Amino acid sequence: MADERVRDVQKWLNQTYGKVSGYEKVTEDGVTSWATIYSLREGLQHELKITELGQGFGTATRAALRKVIKDIVPGTTGNIVKLIKGAFWCKGIGPTNFTDTFDSPLYNAIQTLQGYAGVTSDGLLSINLMAALFDMSAFVLISGRGDKRIREIQQELNGKYSSTGNKDDEGLGILPCDGIYQRDTNTALIYALQVVLKVKNPNGNYGPGTISATPIVNPGESGEIVRIIQYGLYVNGFYTGEFNANYDDDVASSVIAFRKFMNLPEFTGISDLTVIKGLLTSNGNTDRDSNMFDTSTQLTDQDVLNMKTYGFSIAGRYLTGTVGTGSEERDKNLTPEEIQRITDGGLSIFPIYEEGGYELKYFNGYQGYKDGFLAVAAARELGFPSGATIYFAVDVDVLDGDIEGTIAPYIIGVINSMADTEYSPGIYGTRNVCLHGEELGMKYSFVADMSYGWSGNLGFKMPKNWAFDQFVEYPIGGTPIDQGASSGKDPGHHTFKTRPIETISPEDAIKSITSDNDFINGKISFDTSTVLMEEPYIKITAKAATEFKHEGKGIAFSIKNGKFSVNEEAVLKAFLKENNVPSAAADVIIDKLKGSTIPSKLTTGSLTFEMSTSGLEALKMKITYNLLKVDNKTLSGECSMTLEVDLYPIDYVKEKVPEAIEGVVESTLKKLGPGLTIGIAVVIIVACFVVASPELLTAAIVTFLTAYIPQLLS
Template identity: 65%
Template sequence: MTDQKVLETQKWLNATYGNVTGFEKAPENGHTGWKTIYSLREALQHELGLSQLGEGFGDATKGALVHVITEVKPGYKGKIAKLIKGAFWCKGISSGEFDESYDADLDKAVKALQGYAGLPKDGILTVNLTAALFDMSAFVLVEGGDSNIRKMQQDLNARFSNELGVMPCDGIYQRDTNKALIYALQRTVGMSAEVANGNYGPGTVSLTPTVSSGTTGYIVQIIQYGLYVNGFYKGNLDGNFNDGVVSGIIEFRKFMNLPPFSAVADLTLIKGLLTSNGNTDRDSNTCDASTQLTKNDIANFKRFGFDIVGRYLTGTVGSGENERPKNLTISEIKRIAEGGLRLFPIYEDGGYTVEYFTSRQGVVDANIASQVARELGFPSGTTIYFAIDVDVQEGEIGSGIVPYITSLLKTLKYTEYEVGIYGTRNVCLHGEKLGVKKSFVADMSYGWSGNLGFKMPKNWAFDQFSEYPIGGTPIDQDASSGRDKGVVITDFPKGISRNEVLKKISKIVSAFGVEFGKKITISVGVLDVTLEAKAAVEPKDGAIFFFFYLFCN
């Protein structure tokens, strides 16, 4: 539905600033969107005297605005007042007549926005409030939002908006909210505003307190916030270390496997609530590696307390002279079993960009991975973790990731193996909804948008949180929930010779009426398979495994 005030704003912007160099015209459709917001920002920049206009509301805009904002108050007249009125209409807040007067209606609109944002309703328009106004951020509870999270956002604004800016108050726990919560912790434990930055670095780690029953104050409220957004607290957000906080801490520790399972809120608990990777110095029994492991590597892993190791089914890492195989071999499997480690398989042979993930690719990957796992002797019921090793944005998940995971599930259900997903919390949460039973969470990438502000999936089996070398061999350290204990392989399938492989290929090709050495294309469901059978093909080639699985089993 067209908003006439928004349409009036768009038309005025284009008529007034359409010939200004660098100004991009707003769409005249009566609907607020980023293009209209960009036009409002560029018009404001022009009125502030900036020669170069841009879509952002950065330091240059704020620096210019700070010199005039104190004059923009009741009684002021000028185009800046009209731009502010237009921004309010685009925000869905009435600002009276669309003119150049800072009148009582505009003063009322400023106070309304302050109230929505959790700020004192004093009517004083600040640089930070103006930046929030000239933005698409929502300050009312949106669909899918949580009223308690909105109250938390308002509280954080009330305390820290002068330093952080005015964050959205829409009830959605998101990246900005997460960073603001870490910032609140930093300021609460004594870090100055000049040093605090919303990142949980070494300085914050060193200052993180240990809090237990009997403590009160804002530090407890921050813990309550952390427990709430992770789904482990439903009580009052009042700063009291009550029974709900006690049980919430214990349950969160158990869920994340963070012993001791007591009600003490220490670094491991607090950082675990506020970041994806948590306390990176904590102990765990699992690691994964992209290196073909020697007997010495396995002995070193055992000495470091690891019981389970994740390894890749196929592929290489590095490039050029540094390229090396990462695929698991039967001899390596034997060394792993003899060394007392259990094993879980990972499939990642590409997939470093969002474009890789399609329904068709899911069919390909499921077939390759299951055939290789079978050739290596992985027993029935083993979960194969398919890597989605990219920071997928929420808007991209439905178009590519969901079809990819759906294809994995549909294809692997006809085999003896189970689908697992490696990816961000958000990706794993989507996989969980689709029916994936186990997740390998890429929490080590704590800055990824798919981790910040997202809960841990309930089906998590492994949680990757740190990386370092052991005896020169790089590893990723993983926590384990116990949902996947790994496997020990001692029974290996009988191998197949190169001549037998070529005979099978020749037989299949002949069956389709094509001479050996020619190309054939065969459609199977959504997949078109093209095979050129020639003597140079090696049995280990992934395409051969895939072809055998489809047509030979």
């Protein structure tokens, strides 16, 4: 929503600095964004006589500000004061006016921000405060997401550690106080620990100096390091007590619970390096013992012996693919011979699938569906037993805002593809990715905690469903491995036996699902569209393909045992809400969808769709079925069938406007002919164009897609 005060700031910025070299004009939309913050920073840099303007608030800006900061006091006038007021308006803390005078309202605004940040409310500007002001950081509890106790931690960290040394911009700085445990909060906890331990040059990175300085802290002790342990226990979800710096029985029992959850023996209430670093970093104590490793190297007899000697009992291996490029490229896939060597050597194996999971652009719903199909086929060929979990790799640091449009659809695709197989889907990735996977339905997580600097690990809890925790890499006997811990949820597999699977070809599958329907029987061709029906206001075409397809924006309906299985109900509800479908109507649609039988021989697969409109002139829908099982036979290769429905209802509506809706229904059914139940949905949509609201129209479209299109296959 636009804020006129913010718009005033944006207009003034463009008018004042629009001709300054290096200044980037901001859109005057009244919305605070990074673009507005960057323009404020560039204006500030110009007033500080910095000639090369930039979007950051770096060393040059701080150095120039240090020369003048003490002179910006009540009574001061000038553009710097006006920039400060503009930043306050963008921060949501109104300084009452937008003049160039440091007046009492500005003084009060500074005190308000200081109070929100947890630092001394003296009304005086500092470099750290300016950096926090000229930033998008929030200092109020974020509704629906923020935790007031985490905000309390953030404020206390700012109050104690924001400024140390002789300069006001030395120290931790003033970090967000929004109640969300995040990268900055995580870094601040490590920084605070370094200050308490008197580590030289504290920087928020848990490096060798901090590791060597980390003490053993016992129950009964007290002090700031105990408070930091309490903070760490709370943000990881293991402590609900007071942050009172006393190592009491509550803290000790919380430490034991954390040790057990993370499988960090001995399971005592003592906090050592393994506990403290485990609370504040994703990789924890990388010198700790564990029983699991993974590798992209095909293991020899000597490798297996080496791993067993080092105390490992579980090996993670890749189902398919190669690693390296050019002359360095080599196979990474598990082979039957290697399985024999590993299991004969006393180790178990769990499967990993990665054929491109190291680039964000790789991930989408279609790719997830395809990967699930290929991974299952490879696991079957190698003889992995029923019940094995396959871990699909997201080997990239995905920003939180990018997950919904990439990783989430990929995960849903994998889950739908494996819905009616003997295997379970698992996820490999950062803590944040694994948390999303856990929520969407991945059985177990293989957490890439080794990459402790990744944004998806800093500031995120460990998923409850973690099976493996990768924390350090090194070679053994020249073979590179990643060492990890095991929670015990997935012990790996010792026994392998290939099982014959009855398959059906894509061509025979299409023939089978259409054989009982005169409307489409014998009319579906591969890669060539066939017109199934064409009337003045509706056209239906269809084609099959020897590949999976994923239409739309991530909504997919799984078909299992011949019935719909909506395993992403929350996503569907959000979609319906975004399209203004009333909640009551949305509930009806979802309830009718769940468990409804597909009247065809399609046993297992998925349905995806996309929609587009051209005003009221036309409505285009594309519905794709990806086939996994037909007549309970597994597809031997990728196969999909796509129906395209074009509706042109306006001319027909114009003829029928004077008639009642019942008349429209009757006339349309007669025109379409008896038995073609898709006509009912067409009539609903036509009627909505005439007499109903957009909300009802959307509900009708969704109902059409989820309930009536499958009848074309009956």
